[in-house]
Amino acid sequence: MRKEVVLLPGDGVGQEIMKGARTVLETVASEYDHEFVFHEHAIGGDAIDRYGVPLPDDTVKACEAADAVLLGAVGGPKWDDMPADKRPEKGLLGIRKRLGLFANLRPVQGFGPLVHASPLKTELVDGCDILIVRELTGGLYFGEPSGRSEDGQSVVDTLSYTREEIERIVEKGFEAAQMRSGHLTSVDKANVLESSRMWREVVNEKAADYPDVTVEHQLVDSAAMKLITNPKHFDVIVTENLFGDILSDEASVLTGSLGMLPSASVRTDGVGLYEPVHGSAPDIAGQGIVNPLGMILSTAMMLKYSFGMEKEAEEIERAVSQTLADGYHTRDLDVEGGKVVDTEGIIGKVIDHLSTESISNSICSS
Numbered sequence: 150m151r152k153e154v155v156l157l158p159g160d161g162v163g164q165e166i167m168k169g170a171r172t173v174l175e176t177v178a179s180e181y182d183h184e185f186v187f188h189e190h191a192i193g194g195d196a197i198d199r200y201g202v203p204l205p206d207d208t209v210k211a212c213e214a215a216d217a218v219l220l221g222a223v224g225g226p227k228w229d230d231m232p233a234d235k236r237p238e239k240g241l242l243g244i245r246k247r248l249g250l251f252a253n254l255r256p257v258q259g260f261g262p263l264v265h266a267s268p269l270k271t272e273l274v275d276g277c278d279i280l281i282v283r284e285l286t287g288g289l290y291f292g293e294p295s296g297r298s299e300d301g302q303s304v305v306d307t308l309s310y311t312r313e314e315i316e317r318i319v320e321k322g323f324e325a326a327q328m329r330s331g332h333l334t335s336v337d338k339a340n341v342l343e344s345s346r347m348w349r350e351v352v353n354e355k356a357a358d359y360p361d362v363t364v365e366h367q368l369v370d371s372a373a374m375k376l377i378t379n380p381k382h383f384d385v386i387v388t389e390n391l392f393g394d395i396l397s398d399e400a401s402v403l404t405g406s407l408g409m410l411p412s413a414s415v416r417t418d419g420v421g422l423y424e425p426v427h428g429s430a431p432d433i434a435g436q437g438i439v440n441p442l443g444m445i446l447s448t449a450m451m452l453k454y455s456f457g458m459e460k461e462a463e464e465i466e467r468a469v470s471q472t473l474a475d476g477y478h479t480r481d482l483d484v485e486g487g488k489v490v491d492t493e494g495i496i497g498k499v500i501d502h503l504s505t506e507s508i509s510n511s512i513c514s515s
């Protein structure tokens with residue numbers, strides 16, 4: 150298969166992790182006789198520096214024409230004092246909105262060799278497998294009005310949703326639960342927010358269409374607590390934009406590092422965007438030590454969801470898993486007796502496990 154992939158490395162560690170994604174995809178292409186054509190474009194602070202805006206039109210056009218988009222990360226202290234419209238993060242929010250990517254799927258799946266890397270008790274995290282379905286193009290991130298009054302003495306951000314926006318993400322949550330173990334937790338703040346009360350209403354209405362899914366509602370504050378005291382309680386979590394943002398970083402603690410989490414931003418059909426959950430990690434950028442596995446696992450999600458390449462995606466996941474089983478990891482993971490390698494080192498180990506020989510061994514042994 151020939152696929153056109155837009156690469157948006159962005160800022161900070163974005164360039165370093167994108168190199169890993171690209172190398173992995175090139176290896177998959179040669180092993181499976183595919184052709185991935187890469188088109189690199191600017192976004193975020195990098196685009197501000199080069200073109201004066203965080204999301205150049207060329208970048209949007211390229212993404213719209215692509216089969217899929219991979220994004221590294223945006224943002225950093227250099228641009229933190231820019232006006233709201235000229236911040237790197239506006240580029241990311243803009244591309245999500247322009248592509249209509251209303252559903253952000255964030256799997257939180259622990260790898261066996263990393264159970265001790267979590268600061269949480271092993272019996273809590275061992276075998277935990279959660280999917281956070283985060284609404285991505287509405288809520289506080291996009292509501293109007295938003296800004297500062299002329300005298301600079303008051304500010305406003307607006308949390309708004311239409312019923313239709315809630316319906317389509319809730320449906321995604323139910324569909325995901327149906328394909329997994331059939332349990333959906335809807336997270337809201339219905340004791341305070343009108344938007345959450347409508348959210349709850351929609352979930353209850355939709356539940357009738359999915360009789361095989363058990364549904365529960367959980368307030369976001371106690372959900373945050375339960376996520377790290379009893380994570381195995383959860384299967385699929387569906388929630389609004391900001392709650393999903395916060396809960397997914399929290400949930401990454403279950404896996405040992407924020408650097409492990411991949412994500413897929415999708416709409417009902419059409420182009421998808423794949424990116425790790427973490428940010429540009431300015432504190433470690435340029436040192437060659439960033440964990441690229443969240444980015445690499447995002448390429449696996451791209452192969453599966455955008456290209457229907459299930460087998461190839463599984464091979465990437467297997468290669469990551471075997472690399473960790475061999476004891477290799479980057480320094481963000483605290484594994485007793487493990488072997489700390491740098492970014493290039495871990496990418497190299499994953500590639501070794503993707504090579505022809507290891508793939509044929511895995512086929513023979515399966």
Ligand code: NAD
Nearest residue numbers: 222223224225407408426427428429430432433439440481
């Ligand atoms: P962050 O996710 O960049 O980093 C939080 C902490 O986790 C840091 O200590 C960092 O070193 C560490 N970390 C994150 N990813 C890692 C990885 N792959 N390997 C090893 N360590 C890793 O969050 P932050 O520091 O709050 O934000 C920094 C910048 O990133 C901000 O400008 C923010 O807006 C931006 N951001 C961008 C995205 C995105 O582009 N999708 C996501 C989150 C934050």
Ligand code: IPM
Nearest residue numbers: 223224238241242394426428
């Ligand atoms: C994420 C990030 C973004 C978000 C920021 C950088 C706009 O935190 O992708 O999780 O809040 O969506």
Ligand code: MN
Nearest residue numbers: 394395398426
């Ligand atoms: Mn976030």
